[in-house]
Amino acid sequence: MNKINRNDLCWCGSGKKYKKCHMEKDMELQKIEQQVGYQIPRELIKTDEEVEGIRKACKLTHDVLDMVAEKIKVGVSTEEINTWVHQYTVEHNGYPAPLGYYGYPKSTCVSINEVVCHGIPNENTILKDGDIVNVDVTCIVDGYYGDASRMFIMGEASEEAKNLVKVSKECLEIGMQQVKPFATVGDIGYAVEQHAKAHGYSVVYEFGGHGIGREFHEEPFVAHVGEKGEGMILLPNMTFTIEPMINLGVPETVILEDEWTALTKDGKLSSQWEHTIRVTEDGFEILT
Numbered sequence: 001m002n003k004i005n006r007n008d009l010c011w012c013g014s015g016k017k018y019k020k021c022h023m024e025k026d027m028e029l030q031k032i033e034q035q036v037g038y039q040i041p042r043e044l045i046k047t048d049e050e051v052e053g054i055r056k057a058c059k060l061t062h063d064v065l066d067m068v069a070e071k072i073k074v075g076v077s078t079e080e081i082n083t084w085v086h087q088y089t090v091e092h093n094g095y096p097a098p099l100g101y102y103g104y105p106k107s108t109c110v111s112i113n114e115v116v117c118h119g120i121p122n123e124n125t126i127l128k129d130g131d132i133v134n135v136d137v138t139c140i141v142d143g144y145y146g147d148a149s150r151m152f153i154m155g156e157a158s159e160e161a162k163n164l165v166k167v168s169k170e171c172l173e174i175g176m177q178q179v180k181p182f183a184t185v186g187d188i189g190y191a192v193e194q195h196a197k198a199h200g201y202s203v204v205y206e207f208g209g210h211g212i213g214r215e216f217h218e219e220p221f222v223a224h225v226g227e228k229g230e231g232m233i234l235l236p237n238m239t240f241t242i243e244p245m246i247n248l249g250v251p252e253t254v255i256l257e258d259e260w261t262a263l264t265k266d267g268k269l270s271s272q273w274e275h276t277i278r279v280t281e282d283g284f285e286i287l288t
């Protein structure tokens, strides 16, 4: 393979010479790689053009969730929510990423109470008073992905349920607050885990956040447990999700025979919030 020269056209397709485009950034990256002792795949650092694409997909994802927020109520089936998500997404020139993803049969995930994630919408599951419900939406727009989820409380939920929903949202916020250049994925996990544990909750470790961009799930894996300073270093224009799943009881999960639905092992409540974010020059930007 030939090495790119300073006067060649840049690899990013901008049409500019390498030295006038990505050369300096690439040299910085090489220096950082030497310091940390591992390779950082170049495609994890998005070009400005890619960021614009991801931004669009994330905007639609946000809008879909706003639409769901207006309509969701006691008595609707999870199948109806799926239909709303599917139709709104395609009407706005998007495609629902879950549909057909490794054989997943629906356009969104709806996870109620003890369902940790990947609940499959169906006609027989009807939202009832006191349920806590996660709706997880991922849109593809022009080949780019945006991924987010929110909790919805149906009618009057128990104090226990409401507090879990509140603290899990704080876990996402505290996780995001760790994000800035030269922080690590482990800083996020550590902060999330400490906050959950301070409230007596446990953190699901079998699922995590993920890089996102031209693919649904990219590197790095963003664990919601961990140690400060461990894991991949964060650099400007990395885009990934943080999506802590916080449990009232034990952290372990079991998967149903449908091969998707993940439940808490002890049948106790679980709650999750998710955003897609971008690392900026001095912190983070929520894209969803």
Ligand code: MF3
Pocket (backbone or CB within 6 Å): 097, 098, 099, 101, 102, 104, 108, 109, 118, 136, 137, 138, 147, 241, 243, 260, 274
């Ligand atoms: N949206 C989920 C996530 O946050 C992934 C769902 S995969 C599916 O990563 F196939 F179940 F849709």
Ligand code: CO
Pocket (backbone or CB within 6 Å): 147, 148, 209, 210, 241, 243, 274
């Ligand atoms: Co995700």
Ligand code: CO
Pocket (backbone or CB within 6 Å): 136, 137, 138, 147, 148, 149, 243, 274
């Ligand atoms: Co998601």
